[in-house]
Each structure stands twice: as C-alpha cells, then as structure tokens.
Amino acid sequence: MQPALLALALGLGSAIADDGVEAEPPTSETTTASANGTADGAADGTAEGEPAKENPWDRTGWGWGGVPAVAYNSDDGLGGGLLVSLYRYNGHTAPYKWSGTLLLYVTTKGVHTHRLDLDMLEVGGLPLRINTRVEFGASKSSNYCGEGPDYVCDTAEAQAAAEALGLTEGGDPITLEGEETDYASFVSRYYKIRNIYPNAFINARYMLSDKPHRLELMASWWGQYYIPGDFQVRAPYPESRYDQDHADGEPGFNSNLQFGVMLDNRDNEPSPIRGYWSEASIRGASRFWGSDWQYFGFNVTLRGYTPLGTERVVLADRLVLDGIVGDQPISAMSRAGGSQIYSFFGGQRAGRGVRNSGVLGRVRAMNQTEVRATVWTHRFLDKVTFDLTPIAYYDVGYWAWDWSDIGGGNEGIVWGTGGGVRLGFNKNFIIRADVGVSPRESWKVQTYIDISNLW
Secondary structure, X not given: OHHHHHHHHHHHOOEEOOOOOEEOOOOOOOOOXXXXXXXXXXXXXXXXXXXXXXXXXXOEEEEEEEEEEXXXXXXXXXXXXXXXXXEEEEOOOOOOOEEEEXXXXXXXXXXXXXXXXXXXXXXXXXXXXXXXXXXXXXXXXXXXXXXXXXXXXXXXXXXXXXXXXXXOOOOOOEEEOOEEEOHHHHHHHOOEEEEEOOEEXXXXXXXXXXXXXEEEEEEEXXXXXXXXXXXXXXXXXXXXXXXXXXXXXXXXXXXXXXXXXXXXXXXXXXXXXXXXXXXXXEXXXXXXXXXXXXXXXXXXXXXXXXXXXXXXXXXXXXXXXXXXXXOOOHHHHOEOOOOOOOEXXXXXXXXXXXXXXXXXXXXXXXXXXXXXXXXXXXXXXXXXXXXXXXEEEEEEEEEEOOHHHOOOOOEEEEEEEEXXXXXXXXXXXXXXXXXXXXXXXXXXXXXXXXXXXXX
C-alpha cells in the first residue's frame, strides 16, 4: 500500500503550469483566496528564515495532475482508480481561479465512486466561491444494524436467521426471492444494504470579511436518487435485516436545501496549528423542491486547534450537534449536515472504531479529540517537505432514534479510540492511516487509510 500512496502524493504535487513552473494543486480543504491574493500558512513548505518561494498561483495559464487513487478502510475494502485534475491560473487568485477534478474509483467490496468536481473562485469578480459535483455511486456493503440503541450487528442473530430458513454451514444453497444463496453468503450480507445512488451537489460561499476572522455565508443544494439493489437486481438482499424493515428498498429522490454561516481563523487550513473553524446551518427537504421525503435539520460544528507547549504538538477538537425532524431514508439517516459530507456516527470520518453507519438516529451529538505530534520533518531535493505526525484520538457520540426518546432510555452513547499517523507533503497534502477499536464492535480492530485530515 505505501508505495502506491507515495506515488499518489508525489503525483498530486506535480501539476505543470503554462510557464513551466511546477505547481502544487490543493486538496479539498485548501485555502480560499484572500483579498491580497495570498493563502493562509506556509503551504509551499518554505523553512523559517528562507526567502519565500513563488506561489503556485502567481502565474497565468493551465496546470494539471493525474495520479492513481488508492485507499483502504474496513467498511469498503481496498479501492483503486484514477484522479485527474485541471487548473486555471489568472496570476493573483489563490490557490487557483478554477479547477476541475475527475475521479474514477472502485473497491474490492463493490463500492463505486465516479464523480466530476468543479471549483470556481471570485465568481463574477465577487468574493464568491462556488463548487459543484456530479457523482455516480453504488455500494454492496453499506451497514444496517437496525433502528434504535438496542440494535447491533450480532453475528449470532444472522446465523440464527440463516438456520431458520434451512441454511446450514457447509450445506447446499437455497433460492430466496429468485436469488441463490448459501449459508456463508447469507450471514455476511445479513446486515448489509446494496443500492445505487446518483447524486449532484452545488455549494456557494460568500465572504463578508477576510482573515484573521473570516466570515462567510453559505448556501447549498444536494440531490440524491436512491435505487435499491445493484446492477443486476433491484431489491435489498433477501431476508436481510434491512429487507425485513424496508422491503421496498426506499426508492426515491432526496432534494435538500441548506443555508448557514461560517467563521474561520485557522492558520493553515489543511494542517492547522492554532485557530478555530466554526459553522452553523439549517437544512430541509420538501416536495416543493422535488423531494420524496420531507424533513428539517440543523447542524452546529465547532473546531479548535491549540499547540501544547510547542507547535509540533497540537490538540485538535471537533464538537458536533446535529438533528432532524421528519423522515429521511435510511441511506441518508447517518449523514450529517454542514459544509463537510460524512457519515455520522461510525466509519473513517466520525466514529472511528465503529462500523460505517453503525449508529442511526434523528438526534446526535459527537466530540472528537486528537493529539497530533510532528516527530520528524525532512526536506527532499530542497523542494518537498515531509512531515511525520503520529496521532492519538478518542471519538464519542450520543444519539436517540427520535426526539421523544431523549431521557427515556431509547438512546445511547458509543465511543471508539485508537491512533494513527499522518504523512504530510508541503503542509498541504496529507495521507493518513488510522486504527481504532470500540466496545460496540467487540474490540475488533478497524483500519482506515485515506487522504487529508478529518477536519
């Protein structure tokens, strides 16, 4: 895995502009342009006391990059594909005037993610940033343990369900709803969902004031069409836990509008040492804008970064309060609101150590704490700075299936803990590898390898 990940990192750092100067394309959390055309933090890796190097965006013309995309996590398996980016520079807008990115990605557990992203800055000469995404997604391994705090993905329950249908370990397969399955396949799929979900997203951020306390208004629309099944069958796995609770597979279109405000003074967005990043938003789906579901939701997210005696050791914390009133499909129930898209609670972004979408509810809160200690820094060929940063973390979440369940016992607390390492390139591009455990998963080790910091 590591050689492939290293090739990915070096490839992303080698886009070439028209004038032949190597540029460093940013990650998804790269700095937005400031009024004087400079970015936050030393993203070019210049060491203290050295003369400042030319910024990648201080030119006109085109830049590009194309690299293999490799990642792994315990929920989706080993994934591979291709990431290609195109950049346009106008000589002053940081980190570019606009960019387009194409991702083609498939995993060993049948997850497909194929998308096209477009990011545009200073649209119409205004302090307005617009990014859009069109995506085709499919999964055969999404988790569904049930609804409420008493449900866990219990292998004994899956085995009992198989035996009740006449399946035995090592025995002959049987046909369920036109599909042939054996004992091992039934047990492995009992807590799984298969679906196809084409979707689109557009987000606009308007800057009212710049750093040191950047204030932005944000508005977004997100639409996703749910198709139960896979490329051959349009139905849930027969007799699975999800099939028992939602036999139709919940097909339909989810159309979501969101509005919010963001306040940010991080010193370097991809890898902050000090500062804060806070936001609050409301969201909702309605038949008036094309949704088959109707609900209202909110999100408040507070993030803080504090050096612990030295800038090489940083305490990072994220507190999230999120909830909805109304109905969502199960496929979207674990999705949090706000400017970041991630599953809540469980998986590699929030709730490490717990399986992805392992906890569902309309009421949820979470706190994540990380200690990041940079133990080694090295400059390679006087061009690329490498940082090695071990981390230790603790993720804890609270949820209730519905608002009436708060304080009534039909709620729960779940947590996971572990550690990992971050490999940073020029303070900008970050590869991370984490392991985590949780009592909810009987202390089974979960592994995650991905790109960028969590927050």
